[in-house]
Amino acid sequence: MALLLALSLLVLWTSPAPTLSGTNDAEDCCLSVTQNPIPGYIIRNFRYLLIKDGCRVPAVVFTTLRGRQLCAPLDQPWVERIIRRLQRTSAKMKHRSS
Structure with missing residues (x-):
């Protein structure tokens, strides 16, 4: 039992600790996504990651x-x-400003 505990502690000690952004290389990556629809009227803009x-x-x-x-x-x-x-909204705004 003590050997198993010691081995478990060794594995935990030598494993890299997760960072704030999880295992993602970029700092602003999503760790998960929501499957629940977000109301479109509250959205201002978007970007892809x-x-x-x-x-x-x-x-x-x-x-x-x-x-x-x-x-x-x-x-x-x-x-x-x-x-x-x-x-579409962005295209309309660009067209109006031209």
């Missing part, structure tokens, strides 16, 4: 009107709808 950016969990990060950042999965229809709406 992908595996090629050093993130283990690919995600869309929505920024709310209050500045909160919410991680969402790339492949959900509700995520795609919000992105399309934001892109």
Whole structure:
């Protein structure tokens, strides 16, 4: 029993400690994504965090009107709808300013 305890402590001691951003290389990566739909009217903008950016969990990060950042999965229809709406709104704003 003591040998098992000593071995367990040795494994814990030599294992790397998780950082604040988990095992992601980039500091601003999502550790998980919400499967619950986020109301589109509270979203101000978005950005992608992908595996090629050093993130283990690919995600869309929505920024709310209050500045909160919410991680969402790339492949959900509700995520795609919000992105399309934001892109249309952005295109209209650019067209008006020209």
